[in-house]
Amino acid sequence: MTPLDYEFLRKFLKERSGLDLSADKQYLVESRLIPLARKSGLPGIAELVAKIKSGAEALMSEVVEAMTTNETFFFRDKIPFDHLRETIFPALVQARAGRRSLRIWCAASSTGQEPYSIAMCVKQFTGLSGWRVEIVATDLSQEVLEKSKAGIYSQFEVQRGLPIQMLVKHFTQIGELWQLNADIRGMVQHRQLNLLQDFSHLGTFDVIFCRNVLIYFDQDTKVGIFDRLARLLDTDGVLLLGAAESVVGITDAFKPYPEKRGLYRLNADRGRSGMTPTLKAVASAR
Known part of the structure; x- marks a missing residue:
């Protein structure tokens, strides 16, 4: 992932979900979005970013879904x-x-x-x-x-x-x-x-x-x-x-x-x- 692609994704995720990724979370984005890119028939992050920029709304939602942490359990923290x-x-x-x-x-x-x-x-x-x-x-x-x-x-x-x-x-x-x-x-x-x-x-x-x-x-x-x-x-x-x-x-x-x-x-x-x-x-x- 290029620095420019990462900055685009940081801004996109903040605007869409409020997720505020620090500059050192590139590994996290790659680990979650590379599988999504492959599932969508795209070679990698660069192509995923290009698809988002083209206005692919369904893919945008999938990117937000993939990056949103949904860790939870019953009676958490008691x-x-x-x-x-x-x-x-x-x-x-x-x-x-x-x-x-x-x-x-x-x-x-x-x-x-x-x-x-x-x-x-x-x-x-x-x-x-x-x-x-x-x-x-x-x-x-x-x-x-x-x-x-x-x-x-x-x-x-x-x-x-x-x-x-x-x-x-x-x-x-x-x-x-x-x-x-x-x-x-x-x-x-x-x-x-x-x-x-x-x-x-x-x-x-x-x-x-x-x-x-x-x-x-x-x-x-x-x-x-x-x-x-x-x-x-x-x-x-x-x-x-x-x-x-x-x-x-x-x-x-x-x-x-x-x-x-x-x-x-x-x-x-x-x-x-x-x-x-x-x-x-x-x-x-x-």
């Missing part, structure tokens, strides 16, 4: 799901007693392990029995969303983080594979979404999971996403980030939950420290 059961659900059950409904968004849902882990937590939490709980799962990749919709996982995938009791209770074995039961799959709505674009049409949420995706974006992109997330979170809602992610030094739209790692809430003081006019209006409307 602590966020403990927070969900022990802190978030009890508080929201009390606060939403009048309407008996919750909306939860997984902003980078990948192949479905995270939204389905949330769905199993909802089923397990007796205080939510009879409530309407809507879980919206979004991802940039249509391919991983299709896998998520099917809810079919290998033995290796269900062994990663999933307690055996939940496997027996919520899955049906199909040969060497396992499929989530229809009641759990039916709790999750799937939508393709690019976090770089406007997502206000999704509506307001009580809980937003945006974990292990912001680490791939540059500072300015993170600021914009945090601002837009703030507009969609209810005034007493909760944002959950990945273990390696934080709002500190990036945005004042959120502040950390006391003594709860990875949990954030809206910063009520932001109006005095530079909240944008649009965000002020949304906050006031609530």
